[in-house]
Amino acid sequence: MNYTTISSKKYFTLISVINDSKNYSFFNELDSLLTKKRFDNAYEHSINENILHASSNNLTCANIRKTINNFIKTKDLILIGDNRNLYELIKMGNLTSEKLEKAIDVNLHKKIVAALDNVSHETSYFSYDFLILRICDNFILKSTVSEVKQDYIKAKHNILKKLINFKYKKEIKENETTFLCWVDRILYAVMNKEICPEEFVLLCKKILNLSVKNIYFYWKILHSVNYTLLQQDFSANKDLRDFKKEIFQNIEDLYNSVDMKIEAIKALTVSTLAKKAPVKEDFYYLFDTIKLAAQKNEAYKLFCLKLCKYIINYNYEYNIFCYRFIRKYFIDSFFDMLKNPLNNVDILTEEVSALIALFHIDTYFCFNRTQIFSKIIEKLKAINDTAPKLTYKNFYQFCDVLDYIMSENTDILTPDIIQQLNVNPSERSKLSKCFNLLLRKYN
Numbered sequence: 292m293n294y295t296t297i298s299s300k301k302y303f304t305l306i307s308v309i310n311d312s313k314n315y316s317f318f319n320e321l322d323s324l325l326t327k328k329r330f331d332n333a334y335e336h337s338i339n340e341n342i343l344h345a346s347s348n349n350l351t352c353a354n355i356r357k358t359i360n361n362f363i364k365t366k367d368l369i370l371i372g373d374n375r376n377l378y379e380l381i382k383m384g385n386l387t388s389e390k391l392e393k394a395i396d397v398n399l400h401k402k403i404v405a406a407l408d409n410v411s412h413e414t415s416y417f418s419y420d421f422l423i424l425r426i427c428d429n430f431i432l433k434s435t436v437s438e439v440k441q442d443y444i445k446a447k448h449n450i451l452k453k454l455i456n457f458k459y460k461k462e463i464k465e466n467e468t469t470f471l472c473w474v475d476r477i478l479y480a481v482m483n484k485e486i487c488p489e490e491f492v493l494l495c496k497k498i499l500n501l502s503v504k505n506i507y508f509y510w511k512i513l514h515s516v517n518y519t520l521l522q523q524d525f526s527a528n529k530d531l532r533d534f535k536k537e538i539f540q541n542i543e544d545l546y547n548s549v550d551m552k553i554e555a556i557k558a559l560t561v562s563t564l565a566k567k568a569p570v571k572e573d574f575y576y577l578f579d580t581i582k583l584a585a586q587k588n589e590a591y592k593l594f595c596l597k598l599c600k601y602i603i604n605y606n607y608e609y610n611i612f613c614y615r616f617i618r619k620y621f622i623d624s625f626f627d628m629l630k631n632p633l634n635n636v637d638i639l640t641e642e643v644s645a646l647i648a649l650f651h652i653d654t655y656f657c658f659n660r661t662q663i664f665s666k667i668i669e670k671l672k673a674i675n676d677t678a679p680k681l682t683y684k685n686f687y688q689f690c691d692v693l694d695y696i697m698s699e700n701t702d703i704l705t706p707d708i709i710q711q712l713n714v715n716p717s718e719r720s721k722l723s724k725c726f727n728l729l730l731r732k733y734n
Contacts, residue, residue: 356499384429690725
């Protein structure tokens with residue numbers, strides 16, 4: 292066969308390795324879970340939007356005034372501080388400025404501010420005061436009368452002061468989503484100079500103490516701290532930097548105690564990939580979880596390698612590795628997984644095929660191809676040392692792929708690769724035939 296024919300044949304071998312037909316059923320299962328998760332996310336978002344907008348927009352001016360007056364007249368703190376009661380006022384923020392102006396005059400706004408102030412003086416849960424903060428935020432945005440806007444701005448500052456200084460009871464019924472909303476709001480507060488970085492750190496710690504601690508929640512806070520440190524005004528702030536180190540330590544401690552099962556890791560992968568806007572800390576959490584799970588035993592490592600291959604496959608369509616931090620964290624985590632050698636040919640072949648797929652992602656090809664190529668050779672040597680018998684599936688097909696790679700990328704040519712792979716003398720003739728493109732290039 293001529294050079295072109297041999298090259299074409301080896302190219303199709305490369306495509307076969309990347310497409311990874313033996314894991315089709317696993318990939319199809321994750322694709323189905325991912326599609327379902329995206330539909331669930333869209334449905335939940337749609338339901339929330341409909342509840343917030345439909346129920347609000349149907350309100351008449353008389354309904355609005357009745358709801359507000361009921362709130363103002365209620366004296367019992369249990370009733371006035373009830374989430375449902377305050378939530379009715381939050382829904383008012385979905386109305387147009389024009390509708391609010393028709394229904395609520397300046398005097399009624401002042402009564403609302405006074406009532407909110409009374410509630411805040413009595414509440415002992417962070418969640419109640421945070422709902423009041425949301426109400427103030429909504430009316431500040433929708434108010435066109437300067438006097439009204441200033442009243443709510445003053446009330447907002449008072450609430451922020453209480454959030455910072457008051458010692459709240461531990462929350463008993465709020466969920467993780469609520470805690471994440473709190474973090475987003477205080478991030479907004481520090482960005483808009485409503486609070487200083489030191490107060491931001493204090494509030495983050497307060498939320499951590501009030502909530503159920505889990506790794507994802509720590510990653511969320513770390514994302515907020517990192518975002519704050521990226522701002523020129525805050526980049527050198529000592530409190531933020533010290534807090535970042537503290538969060539990292541907490542994450543490490545939690546990882547040491549976590550014991551995630553395969554189904555939970557699968558669900559975490561699907562949940563992370565299903566999100567519309569990638570957040571690097573979400574992916575850090577996922578990659579760390581996969582890396583740690585791979586250390587448990589051979590079955591977990593094989594599963595985690597397949598999961599990594601699915602993420603690599605996913606990237607071909609959605610290009611998540613175009614984000615530098617996500618790309619770097621993935622390859623660092625993946626290389627860490629490869630550091631624990633296991634005398635298992637199935638695992639070694641999964642590692643090699645994953646490395647070959649990784650090599651052919653544009654961003655990794657540009658920045659990491661030399662390291663990836665070296666890892667491929669290292670793992671092929673391990674197969675040679677481990678396998679009772681070298682076959683096309685577990686060894687020689689990968690040699691064909693390496694031959695094609697080197698013939699197409701002259702900067703990583705390795706003329707002594709046959710010696711490096713160190714096969715038995717009886718196998719050298721067969722191995723030499725795998726590298727016929729390379730030998731032709733040198734002869």
